[in-house]
Amino acid sequence: MSTQTVGTAYRPSLGKRVQGWLAGRFAMIVAVLVLLYLFLPVFYTFIFSFNDYRKSNIEWRGFTLKHWANPCGAAGACDSLVTSLEIGLLSTLVATMLGTLVAFALVRHRFRGRGASNILVFVPMATPEIVLGASLLTIFVNGFTQLNGWFGTDLKLGFWTITIAHIMFCISFVVVSVKARLQSLDPRLEEAAQDLYAGPAETFWKITFPLVLPGIVGAALLAFSLSFDDFIITSFVSGNETTFPKFVYVSYLRGIPAQANVIGFSMFVIALALVIIGQIVGNARKK
Amino acid sequence: MSALAHMGGGGAPATAMPPKEPSGRSWLPYLLLLPGVLWLLVFFIYPLAQLFAVSLYSDYPDYPGYYYQDVNWHNYVRALTDFLPHFGRSMLYAGLATFFAFVLAYPLAYAMAFKAGKWRGIMMILVIAPFFTSFILRTIAWRQILADEGPVAWVLEHLHLLSFMPNGRITETWVAVVAGLTYNFLPFMVLPIYASLERADPRVIEAGGDLYANGFTTFRTVTLPMSMPGVIAGTLLTFIPAAGDYVNAELLGSDTGTKMVGNVIESQFFKVLGGYPIAAALSFSLMALILAMVFLYVRRYGTEELL
Amino acid sequence: MARNGRSVSGFREAKGDLRLENVTKAFADFTAVDDLSLVVPRGSFFALLGPSGCGKTTTLRMVAGLDQPTAGRILVGETDLTGSRPYERPVNTVFQSYALFPHLTIRDNVAFGPKRRGEANAASLAEDALALVQMTHLGGRKPAQLSGGQQQRVAVARALVNRPEVLLLDEPLGALDLKLRRQMQVELKRIQTEVGLTFIHVTHDQEEAMTMADTVAVMNRGRIEQMGPPVQMYDLPKTAFVANFVGQSNLGQGHITGRDADFLIADVQGSTVRIPARRSSVESGAVTFGVRPEKVSVKRTRPEGTGNDVRGTVLDVSFIGVATQYLVRLPSGTVWSAYEQNLDLEPMDLRPGDEVWLTWNPGHAFGVGPDPDAVQAAEAAKVGAGE
Numbered sequence: 001m002s003t004q005t006v007g008t009a010y011r012p013s014l015g016k017r018v019q020g021w022l023a024g025r026f027a028m029i030v031a032v033l034v035l036l037y038l039f040l041p042v043f044y045t046f047i048f049s050f051n052d053y054r055k056s057n058i059e060w061r062g063f064t065l066k067h068w069a070n071p072c073g074a075a076g077a078c079d080s081l082v083t084s085l086e087i088g089l090l091s092t093l094v095a096t097m098l099g100t101l102v103a104f105a106l107v108r109h110r111f112r113g114r115g116a117s118n119i120l121v122f123v124p125m126a127t128p129e130i131v132l133g134a135s136l137l138t139i140f141v142n143g144f145t146q147l148n149g150w151f152g153t154d155l156k157l158g159f160w161t162i163t164i165a166h167i168m169f170c171i172s173f174v175v176v177s178v179k180a181r182l183q184s185l186d187p188r189l190e191e192a193a194q195d196l197y198a199g200p201a202e203t204f205w206k207i208t209f210p211l212v213l214p215g216i217v218g219a220a221l222l223a224f225s226l227s228f229d230d231f232i233i234t235s236f237v238s239g240n241e242t243t244f245p246k247f248v249y250v251s252y253l254r255g256i257p258a259q260a261n262v263i264g265f266s267m268f269v270i271a272l273a274l275v276i277i278g279q280i281v282g283n284a285r286k287k
Numbered sequence: 288m289s290a291l292a293h294m295g296g297g298g299a300p301a302t303a304m305p306p307k308e309p310s311g312r313s314w315l316p317y318l319l320l321l322p323g324v325l326w327l328l329v330f331f332i333y334p335l336a337q338l339f340a341v342s343l344y345s346d347y348p349d350y351p352g353y354y355y356q357d358v359n360w361h362n363y364v365r366a367l368t369d370f371l372p373h374f375g376r377s378m379l380y381a382g383l384a385t386f387f388a389f390v391l392a393y394p395l396a397y398a399m400a401f402k403a404g405k406w407r408g409i410m411m412i413l414v415i416a417p418f419f420t421s422f423i424l425r426t427i428a429w430r431q432i433l434a435d436e437g438p439v440a441w442v443l444e445h446l447h448l449l450s451f452m453p454n455g456r457i458t459e460t461w462v463a464v465v466a467g468l469t470y471n472f473l474p475f476m477v478l479p480i481y482a483s484l485e486r487a488d489p490r491v492i493e494a495g496g497d498l499y500a501n502g503f504t505t506f507r508t509v510t511l512p513m514s515m516p517g518v519i520a521g522t523l524l525t526f527i528p529a530a531g532d533y534v535n536a537e538l539l540g541s542d543t544g545t546k547m548v549g550n551v552i553e554s555q556f557f558k559v560l561g562g563y564p565i566a567a568a569l570s571f572s573l574m575a576l577i578l579a580m581v582f583l584y585v586r587r588y589g590t591e592e593l594l
Numbered sequence: 595m596a597r598n599g600r601s602v603s604g605f606r607e608a609k610g611d612l613r614l615e616n617v618t619k620a621f622a623d624f625t626a627v628d629d630l631s632l633v634v635p636r637g638s639f640f641a642l643l644g645p646s647g648c649g650k651t652t653t654l655r656m657v658a659g660l661d662q663p664t665a666g667r668i669l670v671g672e673t674d675l676t677g678s679r680p681y682e683r684p685v686n687t688v689f690q691s692y693a694l695f696p697h698l699t700i701r702d703n704v705a706f707g708p709k710r711r712g713e714a715n716a717a718s719l720a721e722d723a724l725a726l727v728q729m730t731h732l733g734g735r736k737p738a739q740l741s742g743g744q745q746q747r748v749a750v751a752r753a754l755v756n757r758p759e760v761l762l763l764d765e766p767l768g769a770l771d772l773k774l775r776r777q778m779q780v781e782l783k784r785i786q787t788e789v790g791l792t793f794i795h796v797t798h799d800q801e802e803a804m805t806m807a808d809t810v811a812v813m814n815r816g817r818i819e820q821m822g823p824p825v826q827m828y829d830l831p832k833t834a835f836v837a838n839f840v841g842q843s844n845l846g847q848g849h850i851t852g853r854d855a856d857f858l859i860a861d862v863q864g865s866t867v868r869i870p871a872r873r874s875s876v877e878s879g880a881v882t883f884g885v886r887p888e889k890v891s892v893k894r895t896r897p898e899g900t901g902n903d904v905r906g907t908v909l910d911v912s913f914i915g916v917a918t919q920y921l922v923r924l925p926s927g928t929v930w931s932a933y934e935q936n937l938d939l940e941p942m943d944l945r946p947g948d949e950v951w952l953t954w955n956p957g958h959a960f961g962v963g964p965d966p967d968a969v970q971a972a973e974a975a976k977v978g979a980g981e
Contacts, residue, residue, distance in 0.1 A: 025402075026394070027394045027397045027398040027401075027402055028398045028402045028403070030391075030394035030395065030398070031394055031395040031397075031398035031399065031402075031403075031410070034391045034392070034394065034395045034473075035395070035410065035413055035414070037391070037470070038413070038414065038417050038470075038473065038474070039413070039417065040428075040432065041417075041420075041424075041425040041426075041428035041429050041432065041470075042416075042417050042420050042425065042428075044428040044431065044432055045420055045424055045425065045428050048428075048431075058431055058434075097322075098322045098323035098326055099323060101319040101320070101322060101323055102319065102320055102323035102324065104319050105315075105316040105317075105319035105320045106320075108316075109315065109316035109319075111313065111316040111317065114316075117320060117324060120324060120327055120328075120331075120332070121327070123331075123578070124327065124331050125523075125524075125527070126523065126527055126577065126578055126581045127331075127527075127574055127577070127578075128527060128528065128530060128531020128532075128549070128573060128574065128577060129528060129531055129532075130531045130532075130533065130549045130552050130553065130570065130573075131335075131338075131531065131570045131571075131573060131574045132331070132334075134338060134552060134556060134566060134567065134570045135331075135334035135335050135337065135338035135570070136330065136334050137556070138334060138337045138338050138341055138567070139330075139333060139334045139337050142337065164330055165330070167326065167330075168326060168327065168330040168331055171323055171326060171327060172327075175323070225415070225418045225419065228419070229418055229419070229421060229422050231421075231422065231423055231534060232531075232532070232533070232534065232549075235553075236556070244421055245421045245422065245423045248421055248423040248424050248427070249423045249534075252423075252427055252538070256424075256427065260424060261424070264420040264421050264424040265420060267419045267420060267421075268416055268417065268419045268420040270419075271416060271418075271419035272412065272416045272419075275412050275415070275416070276412060279408055279412070
């Protein structure tokens with residue numbers, strides 16, 4: 001091997017060539033395997049949405065389309081989905097607005113208390129959800145007991161307490177995403193706008209805001225998916241209200257209806273379709 | 288959702304320090320901050336303070352489920368002695384899950400950043416998409432996949448590997464819990480690492496060689512340090528929720544030997560009469576432990592970007 | 595392109611020369627611009643030349659209104675602009691990296707200014723401006739789809755469309771490659787002649803400043819060292835820094851020993867040299883003697899009678915086509931350079947180590963105030979280039 005004659009192409013053994021081919025594509029091969037791993041339970045959910053089961057949807061009993069024909073057939077399934085979507089949209093809207101304002105303050109201004117505000121935004125992300133849920137439950141229960149005692153009201157855990165909690169833990173994620181976008185914005189663009197006779201308000205609405213908008217949209221998507229999929233905090237502050245994850249968890253004890261699989265997989269497909277359409281539209285607008 | 292990718296950002300921001308306020312407008316940043324910060328103060332800081340107060344309550348011995356205000360540190364002693372194994376499991380399982388998530392996430396993030404080409408956007412969407420099938424649904428799916436009569440156990444059985452698993456099975460063991468935690472928080476590891484690799488100059492890495500092809504040394508000395516901000520963000524975003532999780536242990540673990548702190552907090556809150564102060568003390572201990580670790584970690588690897 | 599209605603409140607209409615009066619900009623730890631006064635006549639092409647950190651960009655930003663001076667006044671004609679905001683001034687800027695708005699088309703970028711000012715015919719103004727820089731065909735594209743040179747033209751159009759009294763150019767050609775830069779220099783000069791506005795061009799490239807400007811001001815450490823037409827700046831520098839920054843100079847520290855009619859006699863490191871009295875900034879005492887390299891000839895033997903010669907050893911010879919550059923070390927240790935045009939039929943064929951005489955016509959010599967730093971810097975530049 002060490003004495004290859006000049007002019008003869010070096011031809012490694014088959015084993016070496018296979019090894020070289022694998023090495024060049026190692027990362028891509030692992031990546032595809034990891035993606036398959038991520039999708040395995042989604043496939044499982046999909047397949048078992050067609051299961052013609054009797055009592056519990058665990059063993060395969062044959063193919064049927066009846067769950068897809070009647071996705072709201074299971075009691076409470078669609079109600080919980082609507083609740084989740086409502087809470088998701090509402091908390092996304094509020095958290096995105098509040099978080100965006102905070103991000104602008106933190107990136108664009110120097111003021112006393114900036115460091116403390118940064119930490120206040122960071123700490124909720126470093127706090128386990130169960131602690132957030134437990135502490136919120138404490139103030140809601142204590143607060144409602146007192147208020148109801150004083151005013152004879154009937155405040156209780158439910159839709160609004162879930163929404164308040166979701167807004168709270170989404171704010172930090174929104175701040176971080178919008179901050180990143182703002183920090184990568186070239187400050188000269190705003191100077192150029194001012195130089196071209198745009199006052200502060202016009203500079204903001206014509207230049208700054210459109211350029212930060214993709215970051216805000218991304219933050220809103222993140223907030224929505226965090227809220228929509230949250231179970232732990234919700235389970236603490238939901239009272240009798242049922243979101244979709246809670247519906248699945250609660251019905252797990254008696255056997256999950258296949259309608260849950262139908263809804264879960266449909267949400268996956270809808271989200272996938274929306275994101276892909278969004279990307280295509282975004283790409284088209286860039287041209 | 289792609290915004291999550293920004294979190295591994297790191298790198299030097301384009302803007303310098305924000306300019307000093309023009310005189311007379313110093314109230315503007317406070318006005319911008321006010322609603323968000325107020326929300327966090329009322330629904331984050333104040334509840335934590337309340338939770339702390341509750342963690343020091345004492346109960347009436349003759350009336351279980353009734354408490355009075357007190358400064359009873361004994362709750363913490365009980366929380367940390369009676370439930371020490373649960374704390375240990377939480378840290379261990381979360382640590383293992385973070386490690387495995389890192390091992391799986393890095394090649395994926397690397398491939399997305401440098402190898403995927405036009406497939407990059409699609410791969411990004413695929414990493415995020417499973418979120419929308421409820422995480423509870425997916426975890427229950429894992430329970431069926433890992434079940435004694437499920438496909439994974441069947442394969443291991445035929446490879447004569449099943450006997451290496453605890454109790455000769457996967458489901459209802461710590462293996463299943465760690466697998467579930469790894470799976471559920473994997474995207475939180477992938478996206479920040481991808482973001483930091485994407486910002487790195489690929490030519491620097493090419494100059495150093497290819498991942499795994501030209502040796503581990505390039506990876507360790509060139510690629511990994513450049514993606515460090517993303518790795519730090521990713522490990523935090525994986526470890527923190529994993530350490531506080533109880534759903535995986537509940538759905539995939541056994542009734543006794545694999546419970547984590549989260550399970551104890553949840554059952555003390557909802558299932559044990561008079562468990563309220565202990566649950567609060569446990570929550571607070573868990574938070575203190577995690578915050579201490581996070582701050583040590585961030586300090587050790589210095590990432591201002593997170594704060 | 596007459597201005598129609600304008601709706602920007604606070605806008606200051608102004609016509610006339612740009613005047614800076616005792617302008618100072620002090621930051622917490624240093625003074626960027628120090629008591630600067632200057633007048634730029636209306637319609638002239640003015641270049642602010644200096645090394646990075648000399649205060650030229652800060653000066654520009656103060657004229658634009660992006661920074662406010664700590665002290666002093668900025669006026670256009672008789673209108674005091676000090677304290678007004680950028681959008682209130684009849685001044686526009688071509689930014690260093692162009693700062694085109696990435697989300698707007700080229701056409702919308704150019705129309706941005708006219709629209710903000712409420713011009714009724716913003717669109718047609720933008721078309722005219724694009725035509726001026728020959729970019730009409732790309733009006734529908736986004737900035738990211740343009741090359742560096744094209745972006746630069748758009749940036750010029752976007753500023754020019756507003757017909758400002760003063761157009762500021764902040765190193766506008768810095769990002770372009772050499773060939774494109776030369777081309778754009780000619781183009782900019784053409785546009786300036788065509789529109790007849792006051793151009794203020796900030797650059798660190800002395801060649802660029804010399805080729806384009808009517809008047810050049812060399813800035814150093816927040817002050818203007820010298821100001822004048824390019825030819826004059828080169829022929830007769832007033833400070834060692836200018837002698838160094840505008841072209842190359844052979845410099846030597848010495849002191850004036852006497853006077854002979856129109857010449858000052860100086861002793862420079864053991865050699866006696868003559869400086870025309872009208873070409874010296876100092877009349878007595880310490881002086882920095884200077885002569886441009888192309889005014890110096892290299893001889894193998896001592897020339898007869900001139901008296902303006904020094905002896906040295908050849909350090910390096912580099913053939914650069916039209917000329918040959920010699921680096922010669924003098925007995926004092928300083929290194930001088932000389933350019934000889936390659937006119938001789940028989941080249942001198944000098945080699946490093948050869949003994950030579952350097953000589954020049956005393957009428958080309960100049961004297962400036964002593965500045966040991968500048969002398970050292972001059973030498974470092976030459977030795978650095980020669981090795």
